[in-house]
Amino acid sequence: MTTTPKDSQIKSKQRVAERGEVFTAEREVNAMLDLVANECLRPDSRFLEPACGDGNFLAAILKRKLAELRRKYKKSAHDYEKQAIVAIGSLYxxxxxxxxxxxxxxxxxxxxxxxxxxxCKTEASDETRQAVKFIIARNIINGNALTLMCVDSEGNDIDAPIVFSEWTLISGCQMQRSDYTMADLLLHNDRTQSDGMNSLFALTEDEKEEGGIFLRRYITHYKKVQDYGD
Ligand SMILES: C[S@@+](CC[C@H](N)C(=O)[O-])C[C@H]1O[C@@H](n2cnc3c(N)ncnc32)[C@H](O)[C@@H]1O
Known part of the structure; x- marks a missing residue:
């Protein structure tokens, strides 16, 4: 597994023709992220890349967020870990x-x-790594961003809507997961004229429940988010 930049922006002509797959070069990614530089530093500032490819924007944002956490939490591996979990949970x-x-x-x-x-000068624990893998698996979704449905291995819609989990550190080490369909999130975004996932997820609890958009919720230690099923 490597984190070095890729050379090619194209995998095959067929993929370009069928899916419009042309990856954005690192220089352009960073130039665009510089326009929202401060948001890329906050661990809890949420980003959605709706046709993410292999994650050129998400990878660059994650690097920026983690670099800021390294600077901020030089002396506390515990605080770094907690906030680094928030950071990975903020990327969709x-x-x-x-x-x-x-x-x-x-x-x-x-x-x-x-x-x-x-x-941290040591490897993350198995439990922490499982939590990170679980959050990534929930946040990076094989789906169709036009129909808002999940897809099968051929890219055909299946009978399951795209569902995003909101990850919020509510106190100490307690993390809350709340699930919403992407369709509902976008609908509420339109209605509230808001400016992205941050403001959408920032609706009050009453507003979320009144809107009937809330699907599932639990609170647990941030290292145990994977212990509650899928
Ligand atoms: C132009 S590439 C951009 C990839 C990445 N965002 C980047 O900037 O490097 C477009 C991506 O959209 C994906 N794609 C095409 N149609 C899609 C759809 N309806 N829903 C979700 N993704 C789609 C392709 O598989 C491809 O990875």
């Missing part, structure tokens, strides 16, 4: 191609894990 992606989704998940995990070891 959808892609119709299964291999891109797998590559994106592995890439984000490799960045997270390598940064952890470099900063």
């Amino acid at each position: 992606g959808v892609d119709i191609m299964n291999d891109n989704v797998e590559a994106c998940r592995q890439r984000l995990y490799a960045i997270w894990d390598e940064e952890y070891t470099a900063h």
